[in-house]
Amino acid sequence: MIDRRTALIGSLAAAGMASSTRVMGQTAPPHNVGDRVPAWPQPVETIDLWPGGAPGMPDNMPAESVVERSTDGAINDRAVDNIAVPRMAVFKPWRPNGASMLIMPGGGYVHVVIDREGYEMAQWLAERGFTCFVLFYRLPDQGWAAGPDVALSDAQRAIRLIRQRAGDYALDPARVCAMGFSAGGHLCADLAARFDAATYDGVDGADKLSARPLIAAPLYPVMTMQRPWAHEGSRTALIGKDAGPALEAAHSPDRNVKENTPPCFLCHAEDDPSVPVENTLLFRAALKAKGVPVETHLFEYGGHGFAMRRVIGKPAGRWPELLLNWARTHEVLI
Template identity: 85%
Template sequence: MIDRRSALIGSLAAAAGAGFAGRAGAQTAPPHIEGGDVPAWPQPTETIDLWPDGAPGAPATPFEERVTERSEDGEVNDRAVDHVAVPRMAVFKPWRPNGASMLIMPGGGYIRVVIDREGYEMAQWLAERGFTCFVLFYRLPGEGWAAGPDVSLSDAQRAMRLIRHRAVDYAVDPARVSAMGFSAGGHLCADLATRFDARTYDAVDDADKLSARPQVAAPIYPVMTMKRPYAHEGSRTALIGADAGATLETAHSPDRNVKDNTPPCFLCHAEDDPAVPVENTLLFRAALKAKGVPVETHLFEHGGHGFAMRRVIGKPAGRWPELFLNWARTHEVLI
């Protein structure tokens, strides 16, 4: 007996072999240090450029992508990239796809994008559990792009639509595309969840006819409010400027933009976070509850900031990925 789920995934997987070969072109390599990368973990071999004719609204002066290795431990990488001129997704395929997919948005304070700790490691963990994962390297708002504070959201919206547009290529269910983000990437995840239908760029192809709404969203220890005293000053300055007024603050604070159709959200944060106060998560939770949006919230006594998975091994906060999976099942992310 073959159930409906197995039949769907099997047909998608069969189509993927035929479909991808005809649609893949030369794509930009994942961020790397030219001649200097020493990856400690398997690296993605496939990427998807977001914009077929180059990202819109490019700065007048071109720049080159820069990758920095911050780890002093040869057993793990902790790279970060800035000057992202070609926004793209790094793809992690599961051995047995379950039809679910995840767009992952690493943090970096909107001045860089973390590669390993909040990107590849999470993607590999989810891929081992059947998710097809797409790690997003998004443009940064302080680097002169015409879209300004909306430039990262433009890339997140476009990424969601491309995943759905190429669902057959990757054996995923277009209805089960979710989003997860960390720190400033958590802000981007929440921004996507609350403003997925905002027009931040002009359509470029048929993919842009599709919805950018995630099935569920998981902002993890997120930057949320742009309003003091709880705003993360570095992210706030990078996104809207140190002297931004109330209008800009509200426009770019996801807790002020929750709507009835915001997707269900999974939140987690450490109470001892020294960088992004836990109030950021609490403000978003309150806004979701006020609109009747389903939300699950986990607050941990210890964890600090930027813990992802590796920094909370053996601690209660280290259970959050499994808590997310259990919650995701209740919202039919996994079927």
């Protein structure tokens, strides 16, 4: 048993460690909106993905901006746009279990949400021993040279950096996992299916490491780029409104699954009004066809973008515990 004083001292020590070990010169997490104070403590440590700047920057990159969408002062629901410096916000547990999670929030590939599918999930997992890295990835409709592969480049680089720095965070480099929500679920599934695709030129020793996560959890994911099941907003941002069949197939993770795709955990609400549940079913079928282990949970109610906050008290609210229990069967928690 741990008394409250001991727990508080441990939490303060962990916070101090985060500040003291932050690499100098790293870009801060997305800033606050105006004078509004965040409802929860904010991460203090970040890791920039690319030394010397991200490759293939457009000529006229707009300034990064954050919008607060919540009208409730007790809850944040921020989104960040125009990400010129892709980076990870780090959440350290008080007692690391050696496993890590790269978290890719959604946002339809037009922005990246910060709180509901990022910081809240990271904090929950950190309380259970995971070291978490929330990824703020570049957006494909802003003129980057990598085009539709720009977010995947960031995800691959992020996994490799976590492995390279495993010793700094008391991590097992074999137990690097990935999860994503909505469009971030597409990115997570794309990473699982194309982790070894050559989407950028290597810049240092980290790029010699594998970008394959041990497990992947695309949650209520955008998946196919083919109509009628494609999410039109994400499709337009990623490959363009008038993309042809070849481009659709190249960026539909269900069309790119291989035998070495990592085991996947899937969940979706059948009443999702934005991303049809068929997106998850297509990916499940592709995984099964290649013999890739997959666990699938379909919930009657939940809508879209539920994360944890919007399904409290509903059956879908059990998905995080279901994920952890499944992860144990794949040696994530040992």
